[in-house]
Amino acid sequence: MSDSAPVHPTSAYLRPVLDKGTAGASAPTLNLLSEAVSLPAAVIYQSRLDNNVSWMQRFAASRGVALAPHGKTTMTPAFFQRQRDAGAWGLTVATAPQATAAYRAGIDRVLMANQLVGRGNMALVAELLADASFEFYCLVDSVANVEQLGRYFKACGLTLNVLLEIGVTGGRCGCRTQEQVETVCAAIAREPNLALVGVETYEGVIGGADAPAKIREHLLKVRNIAELLMQRGLFAADKAILTGAGSAWYDIVCDVFAEVDTELFVPLIRPGCYLIHDQGIYMEAQQKVRERLGDSCAVSGDLQSALEIWAYVQSIPEPGEAVLTLGKRDAAFDAGLPQPSLHYRPGWQAPVTPPPEWEVYHIMDQHSAMRFDPNADLNVGDIIALSTSHPCLTFDKWRKLNVIDDNYNVLEQVDTCF
Numbered sequence: 442m443s444d445s446a447p448v449h450p451t452s453a454y455l456r457p458v459l460d461k462g463t464a465g466a467s468a469p470t471l472n473l474l475s476e477a478v479s480l481p482a483a484v485i486y487q488s489r490l491d492n493n494v495s496w497m498q499r500f501a502a503s504r505g506v507a508l509a510p511h512g513k514t515t516m517t518p519a520f521f522q523r524q525r526d527a528g529a530w531g532l533t534v535a536t537a538p539q540a541t542a543a544y545r546a547g548i549d550r551v552l553m554a555n556q557l558v559g560r561g562n563m564a565l566v567a568e569l570l571a572d573a574s575f576e577f578y579c580l581v582d583s584v585a586n587v588e589q590l591g592r593y594f595k596a597c598g599l600t601l602n603v604l605l606e607i608g609v610t611g612g613r614c615g616c617r618t619q620e621q622v623e624t625v626c627a628a629i630a631r632e633p634n635l636a637l638v639g640v641e642t643y644e645g646v647i648g649g650a651d652a653p654a655k656i657r658e659h660l661l662k663v664r665n666i667a668e669l670l671m672q673r674g675l676f677a678a679d680k681a682i683l684t685g686a687g688s689a690w691y692d693i694v695c696d697v698f699a700e701v702d703t704e705l706f707v708p709l710i711r712p713g714c715y716l717i718h719d720q721g722i723y724m725e726a727q728q729k730v731r732e733r734l735g736d737s738c739a740v741s742g743d744l745q746s747a748l749e750i751w752a753y754v755q756s757i758p759e760p761g762e763a764v765l766t767l768g769k770r771d772a773a774f775d776a777g778l779p780q781p782s783l784h785y786r787p788g789w790q791a792p793v794t795p796p797p798e799w800e801v802y803h804i805m806d807q808h809s810a811m812r813f814d815p816n817a818d819l820n821v822g823d824i825i826a827l828s829t830s831h832p833c834l835t836f837d838k839w840r841k842l843n844v845i846d847d848n849y850n851v852l853e854q855v856d857t858c859f
Contacts, residue, residue, distance in 0.1 A: 684709035773829050
């Protein structure tokens with residue numbers, strides 16, 4: 442790495458909120474209920490975060506697969522470190538700048554589940570690979586990209602690890618046919634500075650009522666391709682990577698990929714949203730996972746929604762309608778609007794669960810509108826905590842997150858790096 446891209450110490454991403462006091466004792470000084478934090482604010486429950494880190498790591502271990510969680514969900518280095526310390530094989534990212542962020546957070550093995558295209562992006566990766574202790578992997582699916590990577594990394598005197606991506610018709614990236622597989626593999630073999638070390642797919646683009654069956658069929662195809670390449674001696678590693686799985690179908694990926702010979706392959710899953718979970722699309726996806734698993738899930742407990750956005754009631758301009766200090770600049774709205782999960786009035790002993798008919802039905806840049814019973818006890822200045830759907834698009838709106846305990850004390854503020 443150059444001097445312009447130093448490795449940041451872990452402490453750079455952790456900002457404990459402490460009051461040393463006159464006697465030197467440390468105690469939390471910020472509490473959400475005391476209005477010591479400017480709202481709106483993004484809030485992460487530490488107990489739920491810890492639960493989710495542990496649950497998925499134990500699930501992967503119970504299925505005999507490795508876990509490389511997708512870091513794009515949070516882009517929060519302190520959370521990368523939690524996942525690494527819990528036993529993650531490495532971290533998945535989507536872009537070269539995200540790989541740089543992971544490296545700076547101390548992650549020494551990164552899988553970029555994407556094609557590496559363009560000299561500027563190649564330069565970022567080459568800078569990382571100047572550190573011999575750092576492992577990096579990316580995907581290829583075309584002769585053109587293979588030749589571009591080959592030329593660039595030959596000029597740098599570096600070897601780049603690549604995985605062959607297998608896609609589906611109408612999906613995203615990836616080879617569609619066996620002929621394409623053969624052509625791309627032959628191109629890789631012609632490039633001395635590229636090393637074919639595995640096979641990758643992303644099953645989440647497969648939809649429809651019969652998605653589980655189609656996904657299983659696709660994964661079997663991918664596994665068969667990987668095993669054929671191994672038989673033909675086309676991998677540059679004794680143990681090749683076989684990887685798939687977002688946050689919706691990871692159980693099926695485990696079922697299919699865990700059946701490989703683990704003396705020859707590392708079966709690897711890459712879910713990301715599990716870390717934060719939600720009360721929307723990923724809650725629904727996890728419910729379906731549990732239904733498919735039935736009694737076969739060897740891991741107790743389940744994922745928990747760890748993220749809330751706290752905001753004030755700013756105005757009640759009409760009976761039964763409240764305007765909140767939260768908008769599109771603060772929370773995801775692509776997969777359902779944020780919804781009330783807690784109601785608190787400064788001075789109350791604790792928050793309460795709002796009535797089920799309270800509903801955010803409209804969202805603007807900095808405001809949102811919530812319906813409620815006109816006879817309900819709701820005042821301007823009250824605080825509403827809102828759950829979200831699709832955590833990825835909430836995280837990218839915040840530069841700092843408040844990690845709290847179950848008593849709403851702010852334990853630390855962590856930085857994102859979008």
